[in-house]
Amino acid sequence: MTLLQALRDFAREALIGLLRSLRVSALAVVTIGVSLFLAGAFYLVSRNLENTVRRWRDEARFVVYVEPATSAARLEELARRVRAVPWISEVTIVSREEAERRFERSFPSLSDLVRGTSAALPASLEARLRPLAEGQQEPFRAWVRELLQIEGVELVDDDRDWIGQIETVAAVVRALGLVLTAILIAASVFTIASVVRLTSYLYRDEIAVMRLVGATEFYIRGPFYFEGLFQGLLGALVALGGLSAAHFAVRPQLEASLVAGALAERFLSPSEMVGLLGLGALAGLVGAVLSLGREQVASERS
Secondary structure, X not given: OOHHHHHHHHHHHHHHHHHHOHHHHHHHHHHHHHHHHHHHHHHHHHHHHHHHHHHHHHOOEEEEEEOOOOOHHHHHHHHHHHHXXXXXXXXXXXXXXXXXXXXXXXXXXXXXXXXXXXXXXXXXXXXXEOOOOHHHHHHHHHHHHHHHOOOOEXXXXXXXXXXXXXXXXXXXXXXXXXXXXXXXXXXXXXXHHHHHHHHHHHOHHHHHHHHHOXXXXXXXXXXXXXXXXXXXXXXXXXHHHHHHHHHHHHHHHOOOOHHHHHHOOOOOOHHHHHHHHHHHHHHHHHHHHHHOOHHHHHHHOO
């Protein structure tokens, strides 16, 4: 018998075994499906959050708000002063009228709160920041402190402050996802190992006969290895279906919700889907291999 024929026989016997022990096999499939679904959800949230934070950092603004009584000439002078430093690439002057128009476009229902109120939305300077080298952080902070002391400057807002906090949250989510994934995959492997061991116990008489007639360990264990692999693969398909359904449910909210857009902007790529399926199949195979140690097989199947 060739290797290809043996693998085909193993696959057929594994499918028959799955159907015969449908309930316990379904338990293993559901367990690994839930595990991979949660692992995939953490991965998607972490990846989308990282991509969003990276885009936000590229679009980060450094805003200098000036006092309401600041003249246009003084505003131009401040703009030249800010534009002269090396970590600023461009500066845009936003007048009080332009700030009011922006607010009305973004919050039309609240436009009456700022219309005609000179102190509500002061003029400002919007600057685009260049990436700071490691040694430029402290000189940049010192320059910001000096900027706050200049006459007419009321407040300085650096978008990177809150972006840095979100990056910390993303790192925590990623670390929690890795820990949770490891725990859930280990639980899935243990479940599949238990199911395969139980199935092998049900076939102990047949296996004993096969050993008597000279069957090799590879031929005896092969169907059980395939059974674990199929259970893991089916669980990965369940997880992939659940992730697709969840993403499809959230997708209508991507435009309306900033949080939904940040956490569910992109789905798994084809290579990542294949990786998820491969992870499920590998977990099932590892569970089957661990459950069928030579000593255990000899004691449980004789």
